[in-house]
Amino acid sequence: MPIRPEYRKYYDARWRRLRLMLLEAAGNVCQNCGSPHRLLNVAHLSHDPADRTSLVVLCPRCHSRHDTPQRVAVTRRTRARKRGQLWLSQELEIAPLPVRMWPAKLRQLRLFG
Template sequence: MPIRPEHRWLYPIDWPEISRIVRFKRAGGRCEHCQRPHGRRVAQLAGTAGVWWDAEIRAWRDGTGRRLRQPPSFVPLDAIRMTRRPVYLATAHLNHDPTFSGPRWRNLAALCPRCHMIHDAPEHRRRRWWNAFRRRALGDLFTGRYT
């Protein structure tokens, strides 16, 4: 994920190198939560909890990366919706604090877009609430109460 210009100063100067090491050396080019491979298009069943086809082991995996014992039960062929999405890993801060990467980068994880959004969802809700709260407070301060 690109870093916003106003947040660039929070990251260390060698962030691109740290991110590359976490994504490709430590994680081996796979998402650390669901094992999706970087740079490939992954077939994912729509309407499931992230069930996807791993072409390397020729098996279905669930949203947490575990291999399914049985293939997913299919509905009629015309009702199946399968999406093929490219996977690009990003380095995520597990505690949402870009100023602290922790000893030996334990606070960092290589995540696919799906896992990154799932991980960040509570933080996004908190920030959305805070921005709305701040906007209303400024409105009350300068323009009076809302109607």
């Protein structure tokens, strides 16, 4: 899947070096299913390209399975917005989205302690 234009700034030379280090450390094996694969991906477990602490090496199949709920949530919200859906509150609108996509005002709230 191509990198979205707004995320390209996160995938610079430092990212490429980190990616190679992670692939070598994983021994070219998927860290989820354990199968060797020649086309491994480094995935963001948090779905946040700025977060380089929650990275894992996955085969394309495991990466797709990991990303599916995120893709479905974002697609539903995009379609609903295009159809003119309104939400009772901003919190309900962004509920299925990852925190990084919340407006700055809401990201600063302490929701979990």
